[in-house]
Every structure is written in structure tokens, then in C-alpha cells.
Amino acid sequence: MLIIMGIMLGSLLLGVICRRRLPWIGKVTTVLVWLLLFLLGLEVGGNPQIVEALPTLGIDALIIAFLATLGSIMAAGLLWRWIK
């Protein structure tokens, strides 16, 4: 984890120092995201335990998504009442 955070902070500094825009960075990012999600898919599909657990994972995800979204819109509602 420290390696990954180090790479991110290092490249952030590099980006600040290097004034030139590199237009291909966005495309490389997209392709890497595709590759990584494909690899995640391989790991899920190739692991019978995870395939078996998919319904449970889906219900967990539904509960987390619903409550997290509800929490954020309630917080936004509080801010809206203060602004209005």
C-alpha cells in the first residue's frame, strides 16, 4: 500500500513540476482501468467460492449503496435548508 501511495504522491509532484500537458495520459488511464477490471473479473470468475458468494455480495452492495446514498442526500438536505 505504501508503494502505491508513494507512486501516486511522487507522480503528483512530477505533474506539478512538469508544465507540459501529456494528452495521452487520459487514454492510458482508461486502458489500464479496462485491464484491471478484466483482471478482477478473471479473479471472480476463476474462484468458485466468490462465484458462490455473488448473491450475498450483491445484497451487501445493495444495502451499503442504499444507506450511503441516503446518508449523503440527507446531509445535502441539511446544507440546502441552511442556504435557502
Added chain:
Amino acid sequence: MKGSLITLSFFALGCLLGPVVGARPLGEGIDLGFLALCALMACVGFGLGNDPETLRKFRHLDFRMALLPLMTVAGTLCGAAFAAILLPHLRLFDVLAVGSGFGYYSLSSIFITEYRGAALGTTALLANVLREIFTLLLAPLMARFFGRLAPISAGGATSMDTTLPVITQSAGSEFVPVSVYHGVLVDFSVPFLVTFFCML
């Protein structure tokens, strides 16, 4: 929307090929995922550092509106903490890490897979895709019952791109600058918050 479908289809393709080629087709010794993640982080970091203008554009925002990303993060984490109570088989910090994706399903699920394994990574992928879908479908209801800022908060990190059209429709076009500002800041917080909760 089209971009999201292409991205998700790569995950689906992996799921279908997984049983055929196995979870690690290149052998256990080569961690292609880790190398690709390092490259991805270098790209994300460089892109953020290279583009200071995005943040400079938002100087003229009302300071109370500028608090919206904080409300989104706080509200999301409170909601996720409640979810952790309902899901005793998951660790609190794992649930908070999943919640910290804020709809940015690609990056958050990739991170969580690397840190905590493919099972929680899949939960993160599904939960954050669902958050985007909730926002796309329910933005008008959210705006009616919780005020016009609600769809922006629900959109999370996606309020600057995929959910911006529905936010514009349900909140009004005068909220586009807030929505983009909110998306940029929440997006920026995803790698840091996810890593933080995975480390705890």
C-alpha cells in the same frame, strides 16, 4: 453512460473467461494486477498534478455551497456505518472503504481488490455502480424531497460527468458549476479515503 457500459463489459468478460483460463493466467509469480495498478496510480497522480486550472476555476463559488463535498463525505460515511451495523459479517472499516468509492466504481474496486481481496472488491464494484444507477433513476425525487443539492451529493464523484445530465435536469442548470466542483473534489478524495480505511 456508454463509457460506463464499456468499462463494465471488461469486468463481465473477465468473469466469463475466469472459469476457463483461471484466476491468474500468467502464473502465481507474476502479479500483473499490481504492476498495472502502479502504472494507473502514476497516471492518475500525474493527471491531477498537471491540471491545477480545474480547481482554480471555482473561486467564485458561494462558500456555503463549497461545503457540499464535505457534507457528501460525512453523510456517506454515516450511512455506510449504519450499513455496517446491518451487515455484521463485514468489518466496519471495510464497509466504510466501500462507501468511500462515492460512485467511482472502477478506481475504488481496483484499490479494494488489491488491499482486501477480490470478494470485497466485487462488493465495492456493485455498490458503487448501484449508487450511480440510483442517482440516474431517482435524481428528480431526491431533489423534490431533500432539496436541489441532494442529487449532486448522491452522484458523488460522478457528479461532474456521468450523472451531470440528470443533475442538470432535476436541480437546474445554475447548479452545474457546484456539481462539477463537487465531483472534482470527491473524485480526488477517493484514493486517499479508500486507502485510509483499508489500512485501519
